[in-house]
Amino acid sequence: MTPTTSPQPTARRATGTRATRVLGIVTLVMLGWLLLFGLVLSPADIDQGDAVRIMYVHVPTVWLAYLAFIVTAVCSGLYLFGRRHSLGFDRVAGASAEIGVVFMALTLISGSLWGRITWGVYWQWDARLTTTALLFVTYIGYLAVRGLEGTRERRARRSAVIGLLAVVEIPLVHWSVRLWRSLHQEATILDTDLDVDIDGLMLFTLFSGVVAFTLLFVWLLLHRTRTIALDDLLASRGLDRAIAERRSEVTSSGSIGGGS
Amino acid sequence: MSAGRLRAARRIAVKDLLVERRSRVLVNQVLPFSGLVMVVFAFALGTGGVLERAAPGLMWLAVLFSTLITVQRSFAIETADGALESLRVAGIDPVALFLGKAAALAVELIALITVLLGLAVVLYGAEPRAEGVVLLVTTAISATCGLAALGTIYGGLAAGGPGRETLLPLLILPVAAPVLIGATRGVEAALGTDRTAVSEGWPWVGLLTVFAVAVGVSGALAFGTLIED
Numbered sequence: 001m002t003p004t005t006s007p008q009p010t011a012r013r014a015t016g017t018r019a020t021r022v023l024g025i026v027t028l029v030m031l032g033w034l035l036l037f038g039l040v041l042s043p044a045d046i047d048q049g050d051a052v053r054i055m056y057v058h059v060p061t062v063w064l065a066y067l068a069f070i071v072t073a074v075c076s077g078l079y080l081f082g083r084r085h086s087l088g089f090d091r092v093a094g095a096s097a098e099i100g101v102v103f104m105a106l107t108l109i110s111g112s113l114w115g116r117i118t119w120g121v122y123w124q125w126d127a128r129l130t131t132t133a134l135l136f137v138t139y140i141g142y143l144a145v146r147g148l149e150g151t152r153e154r155r156a157r158r159s160a161v162i163g164l165l166a167v168v169e170i171p172l173v174h175w176s177v178r179l180w181r182s183l184h185q186e187a188t189i190l191d192t193d194l195d196v197d198i199d200g201l202m203l204f205t206l207f208s209g210v211v212a213f214t215l216l217f218v219w220l221l222l223h224r225t226r227t228i229a230l231d232d233l234l235a236s237r238g239l240d241r242a243i244a245e246r247r248s249e250v251t252s253s254g255s256i257g258g259g260s
Numbered sequence: 261m262s263a264g265r266l267r268a269a270r271r272i273a274v275k276d277l278l279v280e281r282r283s284r285v286l287v288n289q290v291l292p293f294s295g296l297v298m299v300v301f302a303f304a305l306g307t308g309g310v311l312e313r314a315a316p317g318l319m320w321l322a323v324l325f326s327t328l329i330t331v332q333r334s335f336a337i338e339t340a341d342g343a344l345e346s347l348r349v350a351g352i353d354p355v356a357l358f359l360g361k362a363a364a365l366a367v368e369l370i371a372l373i374t375v376l377l378g379l380a381v382v383l384y385g386a387e388p389r390a391e392g393v394v395l396l397v398t399t400a401i402s403a404t405c406g407l408a409a410l411g412t413i414y415g416g417l418a419a420g421g422p423g424r425e426t427l428l429p430l431l432i433l434p435v436a437a438p439v440l441i442g443a444t445r446g447v448e449a450a451l452g453t454d455r456t457a458v459s460e461g462w463p464w465v466g467l468l469t470v471f472a473v474a475v476g477v478s479g480a481l482a483f484g485t486l487i488e489d
Contacts, residue, residue: 137434144427145417154488158417161482162431165413168478169435172471176438179467180445 015226023219030212037205045202051117054110056205060213062107062132067217068100069139069166076163079156087232088225090156093163094146095224097139099217104136127178134173138166152232265356272352272360276334277367285333286368291375294326298379313454315384316447319376320440323407326372327436328429331411334365335419344419344487354484358412362476366408373400392450395461399446402468406439406475413479416487442468 016024038056045052075093079085111129112122123129146159280286301318305311311318338344338361347357377400380386388396414431418424442464448454449461 134434134437137430141427141431141434144430148424148427157485157488161485162417165478165482166435168474172438172467172474173435176441176467176471179463180441 015223015230020219020222023215023222027212027215027219030208030215034205034208034212037201037208042201042205043199048118051114052202054114054117055202056209058107058110058114059206060209061103061110063210064213064217065100065104065107067214068096068103068221069135071096071221072100072139072142072163073167076160080160080164085153085156087152087156088229090152090160091225091228091232092221094143094159095221095228097142097146097163098224099220101136101139101143103213103217104132104139108133108136127174127180130177130180131170131174134177135170138170138173142166152235265353265359268352268356269359269363272347272357273363273367276337276361276364279337280364280368286330286372290326290329290333291372293329294322294372294376295379297322297325298376298383302383311384312386315380315386316451316453317440317444318384319373319380319386319447320403320443322376323369323373323403323443324433324436324440326376327369327407327411328432330365330368330372331415331432332418332425332428334361334368334411335415339419348487354487355480357487358416358480358483361415362405362408362412362479365411366404369404369408370400373404386451386453388450389452392452392458392461395446395458395465396450398465399443399450399461399468402465402472403439403443403446406468406472407436409472409476409479410436410439413475413482413486416483419487438467438471442471 034056038053042053042056044050072093075089075096079087079089079093082089111132115124116122142159142162145162146155148155148158150158298318301314301322302311305314305318335344338347348354377388377396381388410432414428417431418428446461446464446468449456449458449464452458
């Protein structure tokens, strides 16, 4: 698969740089920090016991998934309405959506486990859960659209439009589901009166989780964006190579044809 | 909106309906399918009070499934023989194309909903009441407009190449949730299911209208990009 005819060596085109390696190490340290605080140092909840520790993964993953989808929407807009229609924005949008879908799946899994322990059931038909599940499926659809055949530019335009349509549709879905029913416990930290009623150490652990997962998101995003760029490069080099081979075939058969 | 664009949209809608009148796919295939879905629901849920209570929801589920087939059909006639490319080469504005296809789809869906509502009365024992007729009609129209716009957007994308039809349910069903929820609650209020008052249905009509307008406007803007390959 390595394009041997390419004049540039591809061995040096790794996705890591010094900056991403430093970021990776910081992320690992933060995740270790989160494990220490989440599993050892933070106290168990009076009502929920040790089950509250799921929160330190559940809240950061859902934050990360929403952040990822916002990045996808912003980059879709930048691609579509930007003067240069830079494919870089499209790659970031795609990479971000992939990460968002993975972390949304983790949110749904951790949330249903937490729900089983605290509510007694894996799933409640409440507004926030249902919207989250629909959002998850919507972005699976977005990724399916990204996987359609066509040139990179077409893929970028098409998926940018789908990414922006999701921005219009998701609030409507959320509104309708919220009208339908709402049982979910109100947000504890982002309460409007800012009356935070969560233990100090638990809050600190939660923020550590948010920071650790945000760093993880940035690290994954950088690597995945570069992988997509390399995929595109490989595809275009593969095409160049196929064209070159075909030309050489035509030239050799042309010379035979000319000789006969 | 210019008169020329509206005229083109009307012609495309008439063309689609004419194709339907001649081919009778809606009558011969989609209607029997949706009727069958209504019967199959009864097999799954059993007879008795459950069916009567769930009638509005089951009816709209049947509408949603049938919409998927109707959208596929609507764009299959465009992809066959490269009709969509011909329309674009002829200089038809994508907005006119979107509006025309969506209007034809809406007319077909209204016919389908009318028949399914009749089936819900016959099979599930759902009884329309006089004071809920206006709500029933308004709900049906606003839900249809939203579904037609949504179906046209994603139908245009799915029509772009072979093997894309399987994408349609994945793209349409999650975002059709507002229509399913709103239309079901609206029809429940119109029929008085579970002693719901008629007045409880109007906020849902509001939701359906906002959905139809938002999806319609964004679809008109996005359609050109989605069908270009």
